[in-house]
Amino acid sequence: MFDFEPIGTRAKEASRELAQAETRKKDRALEIIAEELLKNKRAIIDRNRVDVKAAEEKGIKSSLVDRLYLNEKRIEGIAEGVQKVITLQDPVGLVDSGETRPNGLRVIKVRVPLGVVGIIYESRPNVTVDAAVLCLKSGNAAILRGGSDAVNTNVFLAEIMRKALEDSGLPRNGIQLLTDTSREAANAMMKAHGFINVLIPRGGAGLIRSCVENSTVPVIETGVGNCHIYVDSSASIPMALDIVDNAKTQRPGVCNACETVLIHRDIAEDFLPKLKKRLDAHNVELRGCEITRMILGNCVVPATEEDWATEYLDYILAVKVVDNIYDALEHIRTYSTRHSECIVTESFTAAQEFQRQVDAAAVYVNASTRFTDGFELGLGAEIGISTAKLHARGPMGLRELTTIKYLITGNGQIRQ
């Protein structure tokens, strides 16, 4: 039986110290982390090659090996991310609101860290640093549980960060990595109510579901994005082509990539051949409804019920011709994971109706779904994209890693 208690206890102790740490001290630790990442590029890559080689030998598909892979440029990107976090405002101690009540009680709502944040993630080793530094800046202790595929890389990255904490007078255990990548250890983490204040899973639908079903710790569901673009009859065709192309192919392995395009039947005959031509340039496989196949021919694979529900994360796109916006809304209601949904239209009424009716973290008019991202939406950074409705929805930045407490000050008030 995996014993989570020692890790949990260390995290709780560290979280108390981090909650009170001055911003200066936390920023100093972040500076050291960024410096050490750059100094140790070669060593990180060496560790990463071991993980990549093992993954390739296991026959993992190339888009997933890409997630695992680090090179000089990507490490520089991670270090830049850390530098960026230094420039962000520390959310701890910010006053959300305050007032004096009629009885003279002074009431202030002040932001405080959540405490201990657990992150369970899959292959991307950059998450190890991205997530840990956001927890650190917001005064939380982090417990990281990365995928077994990246364990060599992750252990090295975590050690760099723990040393940086120590060198800046903060507790090493403010960042802990679970090196046991067994399912049992992950389950123990999910059951660590009382030790972990929130669990943020980052990965595929299976991981998220497992956390929701097994956790007694509060979970924020993230990142599963079965995102749709509805091309309305009034859409500008060149704009729609640009948006679909970008949302599908600019980086297909991420959650805000488009997985299904819905096309108003009035423009399907004009639009579909042009779309096919654009996507052929990236070898995108199309899986279409019957009408799509009538227009484009048998080169289009017939779409099944499963296709409508699948987040491909790959160069595959499902295509469906719909009768009107209500048909599109109904399809989205049925299959959406409530991440990012888009309409391309020139109709004011259609745009309003779509934004009003669609229930998702981000609802777009005439822009690529790829913008659902902490940097792009101005949060500065993100620890994940919440598809849940509680606490945080959409990109989660530093503020979403805090909670509030009421500070209430009186001079003897009692309740009548």
Place this chain on the structure above:
Amino acid sequence: MFDFEPIGTRAKEASRELAQAETRKKDRALEIIAEELLKNKRAIIDRNRVDVKAAEEKGIKSSLVDRLYLNEKRIEGIAEGVQKVITLQDPVGLVDSGETRPNGLRVIKVRVPLGVVGIIYESRPNVTVDAAVLCLKSGNAAILRGGSDAVNTNVFLAEIMRKALEDSGLPRNGIQLLTDTSREAANAMMKAHGFINVLIPRGGAGLIRSCVENSTVPVIETGVGNCHIYVDSSASIPMALDIVDNAKTQRPGVCNACETVLIHRDIAEDFLPKLKKRLDAHNVELRGCEITRMILGNCVVPATEEDWATEYLDYILAVKVVDNIYDALEHIRTYSTRHSECIVTESFTAAQEFQRQVDAAAVYVNASTRFTDGFELGLGAEIGISTAKLHARGPMGLRELTTIKYLITGNGQIRQ
């Protein structure tokens, strides 16, 4: 096997309609509810007498029967609560923030209902109305599961509200009551991920724990209040007596009542006899540490480890003499349920240290813990008091029954 799906499906359908309902229409339904409660006072009391009589026959203790009991005045109080909700601002559609990004994307964060809110509660029938009308005003569908003790009262109250919804052109199923009060039905509700967006349990520690352990639906833990008052050596003795007396005896059966008093040893000999005299007037039983018993004598029951951890909800108070503020903070850290904690002090430094270090929803200086309440803190009303850290902490009002969505509008922006 209890089948939750029909109830869940009806709630989801109703929630879509309620999410789009105009404030006027929702307020009209609230007006009808308030009117019908007053018109039906006699009938409500008749139903309630059946429940109260059954509870008394089962030998339920008087403080709990009091929670169940309705009379004209209490029904008028419930109706006034509904009237009050009409005057509160509808949170749906409020814009939290917005900006135009450097690439021209216009980003708006707008508040939208959570969807379907589940409430599992125990004996108080007022919760049936209080919770349902807050869900209604915030555009959510409510599924209520009250205790079996109050089932006759609850069925009648729910029927009044469902009829009011219908009479104002809103879906009856915006409010549903689970009349099956079996454990199986409650468990089915906890597993209704995909139907219920948040589960708010209101009741004792056992109910809350059961929800946390069994739910796949996100739970907001509420209301378990093992609240402490620390009387510092510098405290004004008359103020401390007033505050402890009020926090313990003004309404002992509620979560923000005080359960343990911690007293600085330098004032214990002066303070304790005065405290005993004040509390004797309400027949409060004291359970004390050894020093307390040395000072007050054997009339004080020896406190056990269990006493420190118990939310009595009764005329019982645990008393402990501590060496200093750090000793008090350590005791609070160990036993607090992170609801409401108080220091009585004239020392600026002690006040600051206490508010900084204590991790709880509400941290008081020189005021009764009884103020942790939606009305008292200016939220207008509350659906519960969250002792969790995610989404809401402390009293939950209308705003806490909403989430946000990002509305993002462009003119063809794609990601580079």
